[in-house]
Amino acid sequence: xxxxxELVYDIVRKRVLGPQTKEYDVLAPEVxxxxxxxxxxxxxxxxxxxxxxxxxxxxxREAGTITIVVxxxxxxxxxxxxxxxxxxxxxFTGPLGLPTEIERYGTCVVVGGGLGIAPIxxxxxxxxxxxxxxxxxxxxxxxxxxxxxxxxRQVTDELIVCTDDGSYGRKALVTVPVEELHTEGxxxxxxxxxxxxxxxxxxxxxxxxxxxxTIVSLNxxxxxxxxxxxxxxxxxxxxxxxxCVDGPEFDGHRVDWDLLMSRQRMxxxxxxxxxxxxxAELQASTVKEA
Amino acid sequence: xxxKQQRPPRxxxxxxxxxxxxxxxxxxxxxxxLEIAQLEATRCLQCKKATCVDGCPVQVRIPEFILALREGxxxxxxxxxxxxxxxPAICGRVCPQETQCEIACVLSRRGEPVxxxxxxxxxxxxxxxxxxxxxxxxxxxxxxxxxxxxGPAGLTAAGDLAKRGHHVTMLESLHLPGGVLMYGIPEFxxxxxxxxxxxxxxxxxxVEIQCDAVVGKLYTLRELVEAYDAVFLGTGAGLPMMMRIPxxxxxxxxxxxxxxxxxxxxxxxxxxxxxxPVKVGNKVAVVGAGNVAMDxxxxxxxxxxxxVHIVYRRSREEVPARAxxxxxxxxxxxxFDFLTNPIEVLGNGEGWxxxxxxxxxxxxxxxxxxxxxxxxxxxxxxxIEMDTVVMALGTRPNPLVFADAPGLERTRWGTxxxxxxxxxxxxxxxxxxGDIVTGAATVISAMGAGRIAATDMDAFLSxxxxxxxxxxxxxxxA
Numbered sequence: 001x002x003x004x005x006e007l008v009y010d011i012v013r014k015r016v017l018g019p020q021t022k023e024y025d026v027l028a029p030e031v032x033x034x035x036x037x038x039x040x041x042x043x044x045x046x047x048x049x050x051x052x053x054x055x056x057x058x059x060x061r062e063a064g065t066i067t068i069v070v071x072x073x074x075x076x077x078x079x080x081x082x083x084x085x086x087x088x089x090x091x092f093t094g095p096l097g098l099p100t101e102i103e104r105y106g107t108c109v110v111v112g113g114g115l116g117i118a119p120i121x122x123x124x125x126x127x128x129x130x131x132x133x134x135x136x137x138x139x140x141x142x143x144x145x146x147x148x149x150x151x152x153r154q155v156t157d158e159l160i161v162c163t164d165d166g167s168y169g170r171k172a173l174v175t176v177p178v179e180e181l182h183t184e185g186x187x188x189x190x191x192x193x194x195x196x197x198x199x200x201x202x203x204x205x206x207x208x209x210x211x212x213x214t215i216v217s218l219n220x221x222x223x224x225x226x227x228x229x230x231x232x233x234x235x236x237x238x239x240x241x242x243x244c245v246d247g248p249e250f251d252g253h254r255v256d257w258d259l260l261m262s263r264q265r266m267x268x269x270x271x272x273x274x275x276x277x278x279x280a281e282l283q284a285s286t287v288k289e290a
Numbered sequence: 291x292x293x294k295q296q297r298p299p300r301x302x303x304x305x306x307x308x309x310x311x312x313x314x315x316x317x318x319x320x321x322x323x324l325e326i327a328q329l330e331a332t333r334c335l336q337c338k339k340a341t342c343v344d345g346c347p348v349q350v351r352i353p354e355f356i357l358a359l360r361e362g363x364x365x366x367x368x369x370x371x372x373x374x375x376x377x378p379a380i381c382g383r384v385c386p387q388e389t390q391c392e393i394a395c396v397l398s399r400r401g402e403p404v405x406x407x408x409x410x411x412x413x414x415x416x417x418x419x420x421x422x423x424x425x426x427x428x429x430x431x432x433x434x435x436x437x438x439x440x441g442p443a444g445l446t447a448a449g450d451l452a453k454r455g456h457h458v459t460m461l462e463s464l465h466l467p468g469g470v471l472m473y474g475i476p477e478f479x480x481x482x483x484x485x486x487x488x489x490x491x492x493x494x495x496x497v498e499i500q501c502d503a504v505v506g507k508l509y510t511l512r513e514l515v516e517a518y519d520a521v522f523l524g525t526g527a528g529l530p531m532m533m534r535i536p537x538x539x540x541x542x543x544x545x546x547x548x549x550x551x552x553x554x555x556x557x558x559x560x561x562x563x564x565x566x567p568v569k570v571g572n573k574v575a576v577v578g579a580g581n582v583a584m585d586x587x588x589x590x591x592x593x594x595x596x597x598v599h600i601v602y603r604r605s606r607e608e609v610p611a612r613a614x615x616x617x618x619x620x621x622x623x624x625x626f627d628f629l630t631n632p633i634e635v636l637g638n639g640e641g642w643x644x645x646x647x648x649x650x651x652x653x654x655x656x657x658x659x660x661x662x663x664x665x666x667x668x669x670x671x672x673x674i675e676m677d678t679v680v681m682a683l684g685t686r687p688n689p690l691v692f693a694d695a696p697g698l699e700r701t702r703w704g705t706x707x708x709x710x711x712x713x714x715x716x717x718x719x720x721x722x723x724g725d726i727v728t729g730a731a732t733v734i735s736a737m738g739a740g741r742i743a744a745t746d747m748d749a750f751l752s753x754x755x756x757x758x759x760x761x762x763x764x765x766x767x768a
Contacts (some may be wrong), residue, residue, distance in 0.1 A: 030508055044465060050556070050565040051465070075565060091465035093502040223556070223566070226463055226504055227688050228473075228528040229548035233539050240532065240539060245690065259539055262641035266541045270567035277562045 009043070009092040012065060014085050017147035020072040021115070022081050023057070029064030031094045037122035038100030038217065038249055041066060042225040044090040045079045052076050053222045055194070055248070056095060057118035066094070069118035069147070075274040096225045097248045100215070102126045106189035107133040109181055109212075110156070111174050111203050113195025114140050117148050119217060120194050124155040133157050135188075137177050139195075143168035174199060175206045182210040190215070193252060197261045204252030216252035218243045220263055235259050300402035301330040308621040312591055315477040315559055318618060319383070319411075327412040331360035334404045337396055342406060345394030347738025348446070350374045352391060352406055359413055368417045371410060376449035376495070377442070377488045377737065379418060380471060382411025383480050385734040386612050418487050424494045428455035433751045436461065436518040437497075438505045438691065441469025442733045443524035443724030445492050446740030447747070452495040454748050459518075461503040464555065469526055470725075471733070473555035474547070476585050478592070482554070510694035511720065519754065520719050520747045523706060524740060527685040527725035533577065537635030538681070542571060542643035546578070546586040546682035553589045571677020572596045575646050577632055579604075582730075583682035584615040587624045590680065598624050599674070603631040603651050603664040627674075629653070631666065635679055646676045687726045695720075705729055713743025718758045721747055 013025040031041065040055045058067035072081040083089075100123050108127050112120035117138045124134050136156035140146040141164045153159050160177045161169030170177070174195075181188060191214040193203035200216040207214040220232040220243045227245035234243050235256040241247060304320040305311075311318050322330065334356040342352045351370045358366035371378050385391075387407035395403030417423075433456045437444045440462040452458045466472050471485045493499060505511065505525070514521045530545035532538055549568065552558040558568030574590040576583050579602035587598045600619070602609065605628045609616060620626070629651040638644035650670035653662035686704045697717040699707040706715055706722040713721040723739030725731055750756065 030503075034508060046565075048557070048564040091502050093463070093465070093504060093508075095507055096504065223548060223551055224464060226507075226528075226690060228530070229551050230530050230532070230545040231548050235539060240534070259641075263539070263541060265641070267567045267569065270561065270569065274562045274565060274567070 009089040011083055011085055011087050011089070012063075014083070017069065018144045020081070021069065021145065021147055022072070023067065023069045023118075023147075024080075024083075025060075025063070025065040025067050026089060026092060027064055028066050028092050028094075031066050031092065032059045032061050032064045035059040035066060035095040036099035037102065037126045038119070039095035039097045040225070040248060041068065041092055041094030042096060042222065043068075043092045045076055045083070046090050049079070049090055050076050051091075051093075051223055051225065053096075053219070053225055053244070055119035055217060055219075056122065058122055066092075067118075069115060071115045071145075074271050075278045078275070078278060093225065097244060098246075100126065100192075100249060102130050104131045107135065107187055109135045109137065109178060109188050109191040111137045111139075111178060111191065111193040111195070111199075112152075113138075113174055113193075113199040114145055116193075116195030116199070116217075117146070117152070120192060121148060121151060121155060123192055123194075124152065128155055128157075132189075135181065136160070137162070137174050139163060139169075139172075139174040139199075141165065173202070175202050178203055178206050182207070182212065188212050192216070197257060197264060200252060201255075201257035201261075204255070204257075208253050214252040215249050216255060217248045218250060218255065218260060219248070220260060221266060233263070297333050298329055300333065300405055301326050301408070303405070303408055308623070311478065312622050315592055317481050318478050321415055322408055322412045324412075327409060328360055328362070330405050330409060331356045333397065334360070335396055341394040341396060342391040342404075345391040346374075347390065347734050348374050348741050350378075350391070350410070355413060356404070356406075356409055359409060364413070364416055365423075367413045368423075371413050372417075375737070376492055377445060378410050379414035379484045380442070380480060380488055381734055381737070382407050382409075382414055383484070384475060384732075386732055388613065390734065414488075418484070422487065422491055422494070425453070425491075427496060428453055430457065431455040431751065433457065433519045434517075435459070435520045435522070435747065435751075436514050437522045437524065438511075438514070439463075439469060439523065439525035439724075439726075440467035440489070440499060441471060441524060441526050441724065441736065443526070443726075443736035443740035443743075444469070444522065445489065446737040447522045447524060447721075447723065447744040448497045448740075449492045449495055450741060450744035451747060452492070452497045456748070456751060458497045460497055460499045461505055461509070462499060462501045463504040463525075465501050466555065467499045467501060473551045474582065474585070475733075476550065476554050476589050478588070479585065504690065506690035506693040511691065511698065511717070512694045512696060515717070515719055518719075519751055520721065522713070522740070522743055522747065523691065523715070523720060523722040523726055524724045524736070525688060525691050525726050526736070527705075527730045528688040529686045530681065531683045531686060532681050533632065533683060535632060535634055537637055537643070540635055540637045540643045541641050542569075542677060543635055543679045543681065546576070546582045546680050547685065549586050549589060549680050550582070553593065559589075559593060568593060569678075570595050571643075573674075573676050574598045574678040574680065575601050575632070575674070575676045576680045576682055577601045578682035578684070579609045579611055579626075580682060580684065580730075581611045581615055582685075583680075584611045584619050584624075586680045586682050588619055588622060590678065591622055591624065595678070599627050600624055601627045601630050601632060601646070601648065603629065604661065605629055605653060608661045629664065631664065632679075633671065636673065643676055643679055645673050646679055647671060647673050685725075685730045687729075691726075703729060710739070711742065712746040713739060714746065714758070719750075
């Protein structure tokens with residue numbers, strides 16, 4: 001352990017995965033030492049920045065890095081998207097939340113939708129290392145939002161790729177192959193689904209018909225990420241849970257999805273204000289430079 | 291001459307007007323001017339047996355600093371004050387002096403006590419304006435201490451141990467040190483630059499602070515005990531309690547912790563210049579009547595609410611908040627609904643709060659706390675329209691820190707079992723103090739506990755072979 005020093009969270013590697021999707025390796029050896037599949041970090045881009053939670057997409061204990069994947073949707077993710085190798089994050093806290101429960105289940109179906117492809121990668125790898133047969137399903141609205149197909153092939157026994165609009169792979173929602181795998185009569189012992197709430201909800205509804213236990217990772221709004229504020233309250237099996245410390249993974253068949261989606265919209269109007277102010281700021285600085 | 295005997299009255303604290311402060315987060319209490327401070331200082335009788343010092347949880351040398359101030363020896367005043375308290379600008383603002391040093395002041399028996407807190411603040415602010423003098427570094431003992439949590443308990447323990455030459459590392463889970471002083475207490479009661487300046491002083495004493503370090507996740511207590519000679523747990527009581535009533539997860543329902551963290555630590559009141567949003571509607575109900583509830587109510591007002599209610603199930607007499615806080619809240623127009631208990635948060639059908647269903651209460655027989663138990667009056671339910679509801683019902687220690695902490699025992703309230711005369715827990719070489727031991731209490735009581743633990747830690751470190759005696763089992767379960 002190297003306690004007590006000023007920590008610097010350098011971006012040591014950046015890859016552009018799509019027009020709005022960026023992958024970063026952040027140097028954070030202490031976090032990398034403890035990180036496990038299913039956990040998340042909370043980071044700040046700048047001194048005035050929000051604390052944003054991001055699920056850990058990969059980690060290297062040797063290199064001391066944590067990999068995160070970001071989609072530019074709000075001000076903070078847009079700012080992050082503009083950062084380059086050698087830039088430094090204002091803060092980086094983790095690993096937070098409970099890790100994925102990895103056991104030898106048998107055959108597992110692991111579904112990643114959109115940005116959710118990133119967090120299922122280490123889960124697939126860990127499941128495979130534990131001796132499971134892993135069937136991966138990755139999907140996105142279109143090809144621009146799809147990434148890590150090759151990486152996913154390395155940690156799955158079988159990989160199904162689909163897009164909503166058919167611009168790549170199979171034209172289907174991820175629920176279609178999930179349903180087929182079950183109706184084909186294959187023994188599916190457990191499923192995971194990570195992605196937008198609406199996708200997780202429908203995967204959970206699909207697997208429920210077949211009684212396949214399905215773990216989901218809830219991306220509710222958070223501030224501290226350590227159980228202090230309760231912004232991330234979700235209801236699971238009729239009980240209030242804090243996604244940050246009781247999760248983020250829960251039994252998808254017991255989650256109140258409509259509540260989650262409603263709570264995710266709490267600041268939609270203010271997020272829009274922030275994006276507009278940021279874009280105006282960017283424009284002003286471009287004009288100045290020109 | 292009788293005039294010579296006459297003592298001036300207790301000097302009032304100048305404050306910003308209620309109208310002005312409803313609209314801004316600037317500090318409410320403006321502080322004494324030098325002449326006023328020195329006039330107030332003349333009221334001190336300089337008692338040989340200074341009862342005020344006994345009233346102070348950290349035994350500040352009160353008559354000495356007041357005498358130096360009166361005589362214009364400002365650095366002398368600073369020295370006398372900071373000898374026992376590394377955080378005087380904070381204490382001068384947020385200590386409940388009326389139940390501690392000031393109630394013990396001899397003058398309080400015959401009228402008004404010396405305004406010790408205001409004088410403390412004056413001296414500390416004076417020093418900060420001059421530029422704080424870096425303290426002399428102590429000779430290193432070679433012992434390494436880890437302080438978990440950088441709130442009032444941790445800062446006090448860290449400062450004391452560094453002064454004695456131990457190498458101190460302090461871990462903080464958030465991105466800035468200060469704990470509740472940063473995320474909880476609002477800017478208008480405790481400016482954040484004051485907090486950071488006093489933390490800077492503790493760092494000047496040699497304390498290293500590492501932020502973004504969540505103990506229980508990034509490191510565990512077991513690892514810290516292996517890596518350090520002694521560990522102090524001062525992680526406070528950070529877990530919010532909710533009412534468990536229907537509708538509590540609607541949009542617009544906050545824990546006080548969330549509202550305050552967004553507002554204070556994340557500076558949500560400066561959105562969008564600062565990135566974190568915080569949203570309050572026109573009508574806000576804050577449930578509870580402690581200091582945190584007052585802070586949440588007064589923040590809500592400043593964030594733009596038109597009408598803010600404190601909803602409390604007991605009566606005015608049982609209000610746990612400091613009288614001064616209640617007074618300030620009332621001045622600002624906060625409405626107090628006593629003997630009222632929420633039973634349901636009502637929604638607008640689109641996921642947002644639209645009202646609060648309450649029931650009227652009456653006081654029955656005294657309960658365990660000695661206060662009369664509030665009992666619902668049957669059939670008295672009624673609904674008040676609300677856009678925002680803030681639950682300020684108290685907090686418990688965050689259990690994250692207890693992951694992989696073999697031997698550490700907890701009470702049935704989730705607090706750490708320890709010997710309160712030494713701060714020793716049941717886990718060897720681990721001390722604890724502050725809200726993690728007592729449950730939510732005051733800044734100064736946490737500082738007092740940090741002081742007690744630091745004293746025992748120092749004694750232990752000089753003689754580490756002494757047995758780790760078991761404290762009396764105090765209701766321990768796990």
